[in-house]
Amino acid sequence: MDDLPDAARALRGGLHSPAQALEFVRWLAAAWTDRPLAPEDGCPEAELAAAEARLGFPLPVALRSGYALFGRRDDLTRNQDPLVPPSGLYVDEESDEVLVFREENQGCAFWGIPLAELGQDDPPVVLSTGRDWVPFLGRMSLAWVELALSEFLLGSPRYDACELPSARLPALHALHARLPLPDHPMWASWEESPIRWYAAPGRLLRHDGLGNLCWLHATARTPAGLDALHADLPAGWVR
Template identity: 30%
Template sequence: MTSSTEHVVDYGQFAARLAAPRTSRWELLSEVQREWGFEPEEWDPEDWDPELWEDEDDEDEDEDEKDEDDDEEARIDRSLPVPVALREWWTWPENTFMANARWYWTHPEMPPTLRPDPTGWGVAKEVPEGSPLLPPGGDRRVCVFMAEYQYCNEWGYAAAEAGQDDPRVLVSVGDEGWVVQDRSVSEHLLHLALMRLPSRLGWTLAVQQNDLDRDPAALARLTAAYPDMGLLPWRELAGDVVLYGGPDLIVRHDRGIADDYVLLLTGRTEAAVREAAALLGAPCANRDPEPPRV
């Protein structure tokens, strides 16, 4: 799988692309996936049941399996609709999560499960009373549709907003509770793809804090040269990641507790990563980008 790099894609203009009106809520995600080399014909959506969240009855289930089913049912409020955008994405033929879930390292929860979780499996609680996220006196529950691999973070939408076609997405972030991750489900799934695909399908160069300490002005040079892509900070595993873009390049800047790196340069081409590395200067001296991992 390789991306076509005949034409430069300037992710410095991504905020304008994000704000532009679209005929389909998946149009921009489709463009991004193709820009990084994904071709939709590489998987068959008919391999997946369009009603995956509707289990068939099985007369041969043993008691343990029935108990598990009862627990699973307790985690779901069937009276709440599943937002249209989430249903669309789940069976969308260009869904890269369905094509290769290992690119994403998250667990789907479909149908969405409640927080607080009456079975105790889910980690997060409800949105606390008095939170500015929701009006007073309403439903404080959250419907989680995806979780980090160890459930350190969970992404969902407010149960009170389940009737919206494309509601905003909240993320659980430890002591902070729930915060807004993205302005809609469709924006969240675009954001997730931007966080996952370039680092696997593109050229990469990681920069740690001790590298940046070699030139305190390097980070300011980089963020001045590459504009913010217009998305909210990505909150995961104590991270607080802002995306910046340039020609054939996406830069991940982790402003949180960065265990692995503060910056990750990801490029559709090796040259794009080398150009950003040259701008950083000393922090990237004598460093070569890593090639795509597929």
């Protein structure tokens, strides 16, 4: 499998800036989907300016840049917990303190940027399940990477998942490299947190949780690659 690039190599330089984060999204589209990003995949300037005029404030640079790059690319933004289009961006009514840009598909969770942080180029992102807002990731640029990875993975035609026994964790760590995304919470349950990302050539994996309730979500480039993943990590895979 080493003849193919993988996410760990693509992120070798880290995720220290919005430019690096969005470059990874470019790589993900080119390496894992059927077409690289194109100009029509981004939201045009007029659409973003209209959103700012409606909201009454400018969007942070990192949020704006992600929309401009791939905000219309459904396979990277709208499979499970979709990105809100610019015309639908809104301030949370209950707190009146957070700009919401992403929603769980049944309205069970929301991602946003605190209004008090909107002046930052790359502000922190918070998460709510309808109650308090809690920290999600420290920078919007990291949230773009997480969004693209999650939406692509969960919409992949070769997606599979299993409840991973703790006995399989050494194999997970030995065969896969951890991606440089910080730990972040899984909205559905604190017991299923934190989320951590892993990769190997031809594989992308998301591991949720550290205790007894641990799930592994995975995809592979090819059907044979998915079979090899199943063999490397025997468990009760859904498929």
